[in-house]
Amino acid sequence: MELLDRYLQAVRKYLPLRRQDDIIAELRANMESQIEDRESEVGRPLTQGEFDDFLRKMGHPMVVASRYQPQQYLIGPTIFPMYLYVLRIALLWVFVICMIVAAVVTPLTPPGAQSVFDALLRIPGILIQTAAWITLVFAAFDFARTRYPSVGSQIEGVNKNWSPSSLPPLTKDATRAGKGRSFAQAVIEIVFSALFLVWLLLIPKHPFLMLGPGVAYLQSAPYQLSPAWWSFFWCVVALNVIQIVWKSIDLVRGQWQSSGPMQQILFKVFGLVPITVLLTAPDHNYISLKNPAVDAAHYGQNLSQINNGIHLAFSVICAIVVLQLSFDLAKWIWEHYRNRIAAG
Amino acid sequence: MTVAETTFENLRLELRRGCLTLAVLAQLKQEHYGYTLRKELAEHGLEIDESTLYPLLRRLETQGLLASEWREEDKRNKRFYRLSTDGEQILARLLDEWNAINSSVSRILDAPNAEIK
Numbered sequence: 176m177e178l179l180d181r182y183l184q185a186v187r188k189y190l191p192l193r194r195q196d197d198i199i200a201e202l203r204a205n206m207e208s209q210i211e212d213r214e215s216e217v218g219r220p221l222t223q224g225e226f227d228d229f230l231r232k233m234g235h236p237m238v239v240a241s242r243y244q245p246q247q248y249l250i251g252p253t254i255f256p257m258y259l260y261v262l263r264i265a266l267l268w269v270f271v272i273c274m275i276v277a278a279v280v281t282p283l284t285p286p287g288a289q290s291v292f293d294a295l296l297r298i299p300g301i302l303i304q305t306a307a308w309i310t311l312v313f314a315a316f317d318f319a320r321t322r323y324p325s326v327g328s329q330i331e332g333v334n335k336n337w338s339p340s341s342l343p344p345l346t347k348d349a350t351r352a353g354k355g356r357s358f359a360q361a362v363i364e365i366v367f368s369a370l371f372l373v374w375l376l377l378i379p380k381h382p383f384l385m386l387g388p389g390v391a392y393l394q395s396a397p398y399q400l401s402p403a404w405w406s407f408f409w410c411v412v413a414l415n416v417i418q419i420v421w422k423s424i425d426l427v428r429g430q431w432q433s434s435g436p437m438q439q440i441l442f443k444v445f446g447l448v449p450i451t452v453l454l455t456a457p458d459h460n461y462i463s464l465k466n467p468a469v470d471a472a473h474y475g476q477n478l479s480q481i482n483n484g485i486h487l488a489f490s491v492i493c494a495i496v497v498l499q500l501s502f503d504l505a506k507w508i509w510e511h512y513r514n515r516i517a518a519g
Numbered sequence: 520m521t522v523a524e525t526t527f528e529n530l531r532l533e534l535r536r537g538c539l540t541l542a543v544l545a546q547l548k549q550e551h552y553g554y555t556l557r558k559e560l561a562e563h564g565l566e567i568d569e570s571t572l573y574p575l576l577r578r579l580e581t582q583g584l585l586a587s588e589w590r591e592e593d594k595r596n597k598r599f600y601r602l603s604t605d606g607e608q609i610l611a612r613l614l615d616e617w618n619a620i621n622s623s624v625s626r627i628l629d630a631p632n633a634e635i636k
Binding site: 205 | 553568
């Protein structure tokens with residue numbers, strides 16, 4: 176019987192504290208009755224091997240004890256989809272915020288790869304902390320909900336008296352599903368893209384087309400645009416030309432109904448080129464003085480602040496575009512994978 | 520164990536879970552303690568593991584369907600269970616449900632276009 180005591184002691188370790196004595200006493204009575212029955216069947220005490228088999232058949236102490244636990248999971252199936260949804264959204268937003276903060280803070284810290292590296296290294300820790308807190312909150316909520324059903328009975332997904340009219344409206348994607356672009360829409364898009372290109376090309380000779388009356392102010396100001404803007408300008412022009420050519424080819428080939436996800440991703444990649452050109456401008460020099468010898472003492476400090484501000488703004492824009500691109504790319508890979516699975 | 524066998528085993532356990540509760544409630548119209556209840560069920564063709572039955576009894580008692588008391592029998596303290604008043608009502612309703620499901624499944628299987636016999 177020593178083995179039985181050892182077995183029950185092992186079971187006790189995993190039982191809820193409040194009911195340990197009661198459950199163990201009942202389990203002991205049942206098991207002893209069963210052993211007695213066996214022994215009277217065979218007409219002798221059970222051998223060590225038979226006793227081992229009997230306990231093995233009862234199950235591992237942890238498994239036996241687990242059956243007495245009221246809740247076998249941290250987050251139950253009822254609210255698990257809600258948990259997964261919140262977790263996904265929260266992690267995405269935390270990641271976006273981390274990236275934006277990193278993009279804003281990095282230019283303000285001493286230059287060097289170390290500050291960028293430090294900012295990136297902090298992100299996994301923050302994501303894990305966010306996931307841990309969300310899991311903890313949902314586990315606590317589920318614990319309360321299972322013990323006190325009135326708790327959270329009005330929460331969406333848990334409330335049985337939900338109204339179908341409270342369902343969210345169709346998303347833009349779902350509304351569009353199956354409805355491609357018409358031929359006229361595709362032609363109008365190309366015409367407007369071409370008009371935009373013409374407008375863009377006219378700006379260097381006629382800057383009032385973009386700045387309006389501000390041109391007069393710019394001409395009288397002590398500042399001028401640095402050559403980096405010319406590189407940026409021609410990159411934007413090239414990007415527009417590529418888009419017009421691509422869309423025209425689609426039109427000629429009869430594929431105007433919708434631009435594929437890969438095409439949209441490529442346009443976003445191309446869109447990074449002009450931004451990168453600006454971000455890599457030597458000494459972040461975007462605005463310079465027309466007469467440095469005369470104006471440097473008066474406007475020098477302002478000039479440095481303006482250039483830093485422009486660099487910061489384009490860093491943030493770059494971070495946002497990279498995030499959008501990563502999101503689109505992940506979505507495309509996921510769709511691709513899902514279609515492959517569906518196709519068997 | 521193959522995937523098909525695992526799937527079957529999971530479905531079998533799912534199917535048995537509700538039936539076992541029904542059988543235990545029905546058997547406890549007469550008072551029993553854990554071990555004798557298990558023997559009675561086995562004699563009626565329903566084998567059930569100790570590690571499933573004993574916690575199930577606790578759960579049903581917590582839900583108010585069973586009543587229990589500690590009593591000495593054969594020089595040993597044992598916990599005896601029997602159906603409570605609430606348990607009797609729930610058992611009657613569950614039996615109605617069980618019979619309705621049984622009849623429906625039988626009708627589906629007996630239908631002219633049923634392929635599984």
